Amino acid sequence: MRADWPNNARTAISLTFDVDAESGWLGEDPAYKDRLSTLSEARYGITRGLPRILSTLAKHDIKATFYVPGYTAELHRDAIKRIAAEGHEIGHHGYLHLRSDGATEAQQREEIERGTAALVQTIGQTPIGYRSPSWELTPITLQLLREHGFTYDSSLMGDDRPYLLGNDLIELPVHWSLDDWPHLHWKPGRGDAFTAPEAFLDTWLKEFESAHQERRHLTYTMHPEVIGRGHRIALIDRLIDEIKQRADVWFATHADVAAFVTS
Ligand SMILES: [Zn+2]
Numbered sequence: 712m713r714a715d716w717p718n719n720a721r722t723a724i725s726l727t728f729d730v731d732a733e734s735g736w737l738g739e740d741p742a743y744k745d746r747l748s749t750l751s752e753a754r755y756g757i758t759r760g761l762p763r764i765l766s767t768l769a770k771h772d773i774k775a776t777f778y779v780p781g782y783t784a785e786l787h788r789d790a791i792k793r794i795a796a797e798g799h800e801i802g803h804h805g806y807l808h809l810r811s812d813g814a815t816e817a818q819q820r821e822e823i824e825r826g827t828a829a830l831v832q833t834i835g836q837t838p839i840g841y842r843s844p845s846w847e848l849t850p851i852t853l854q855l856l857r858e859h860g861f862t863y864d865s866s867l868m869g870d871d872r873p874y875l876l877g878n879d880l881i882e883l884p885v886h887w888s889l890d891d892w893p894h895l896h897w898k899p900g901r902g903d904a905f906t907a908p909e910a911f912l913d914t915w916l917k918e919f920e921s922a923h924q925e926r927r928h929l930t931y932t933m934h935p936e937v938i939g940r941g942h943r944i945a946l947i948d949r950l951i952d953e954i955k956q957r958a959d960v961w962f963a964t965h966a967d968v969a970a971f972v973t974s
Contacts, residue, residue, distance in 0.1 A: 712873050714926055714973040720961035721810075722919070722969055723928040724954065725883070726775040726947070727865065729842065730762060730791070730935060731808055732757050734782040738808035738844060752936055757787045760939020765797055767944060771951050776965040778804035778842040778865075781829030788833050793835040797959040799962040802865070803827060812847040823855045840965050842866050846885060856880060863969040865930065872927045873972045881969045883930055889918055890932040895943065912946050916953055923958050928968055 716723045733753045736743035743749060768775055777794050779801055783971050784791045795801050806825040809818060823841075841856055843866040853876060856864060861882035874882050887893050894906040894914070915931060922929040931950070938947060954960055963971070 713877070713974065714872070714928070714972070716926070716961045717971070718961065719729050720960045722923045723961045723971075724922075725801075725928070725930045725963055725965050725968060726768070726773065726918075726933070727842075727930055727965065728775060728777045728933050728938075729804060730756070730761070730777050730779045730783055730794075731804070732783040732787060732842075732936075734780040734786075734805075734808040735844075737782070738805070738810070739871045740782075743846055752867060756934065756936030756939055757783075757790050760911060760935030760944075761790055761794070762938075762945040763937055763939050763941075764933075764947070765794065766946050767951075768799070769797065771962075773962040774798050774800065774964050774967075775949065776800040776840065776865075778802040778840075780804045780808045780844070781826035781828065782804035782808070784833040791833050794824055795836070796969065800840070800966045801830060801834055801836070801838055802842055802965065803830065803861070804836040804842050805844045808965065809898075810845050810847040811843050811849045815852050819849070819851050819855060821829050825858055827859065840865060840883075840969065842885075846887075853877075853880065858910040863965060865965055870920075871929075873968065883928070883965050883968060885930055885932055888914060889930065891937045891943075892932075896934070896937045899919075908943055908946055908952045912949060915946075915950055919950075919954055919957075928972075930965070940942075 805822045839862040841861050841864050844864045848866045865883040867882050876882050894911045897903045
């Protein structure tokens with residue numbers, strides 16, 4: 712696929728944010744509806760994390776891609792409208808963040824169709840990109856994406872460059888090591904441990920160096936309740952500053968990258 716990035720940029724970088732909020736937990740287990748502490752942390756992502764993220768992106772004049780479950784769009788309509796109003800891309804992230812591998816075909820269809828309807832109602836636009844909840848995706852999911860005319864997916868790890876699924880769907884790959892959740896999120900009873908923010912920034916920058924050498928596209932994945940904490944938002948700021956100092960890069964939304972690599 713095309714990798715001669717615009718304006719002679721060495722690398723294309725996409726900053727992506729999964730705005731799961733409460734849907735991430737309710738989709739995992741309906742019993743979370745009474746777990747107020749967990750739900751309050753999810754909500755914090757919307758009320759405190761998201762504004763910090765948006766102001767950091769505005770400061771650097773960078774447009775990002777936000778993957779939003781339909782339920783989140785319905786519950787936090789104004790916040791999601793604001794993301795779109797500031798020029799960022801909104802992608803599909805299911806309806807109730809149900810993992811595809813645990814859902815029936817009918818449930819998967821409902822997740823896609825209700826998710827799209829909620830986004831259209833909120834921002835007045837049909838998403839062209841999809842990211843599966845928890846990056847679990849089945850052959851049925853791919854069939855549904857084709858049926859509903861999606862341009863790209865961002866859930867798989869089969870390469871570290873954009874690639875094609877079949878001959879019509881673009882994959883913009885991801886990886887757990889570049890996702891803030893496994894490094895910086897902690898859930899009681901799950902055996903997680905926090906990584907020091909500096910160590911995580913180092914991981915991000917090492918992957919940037921590699922992408923820069925190979926002139927490839929690179930996707931970073933974040934969650935507002937994780938990266939939007941007071942002491943962590945600086946990581947995005949520093950990542951962008953470091954990248955800009957080291958090279959000419961093209962910061963681009965996933966929609967922009969998907970359009971470019973097939974142009
Ligand atoms: Zn998610």
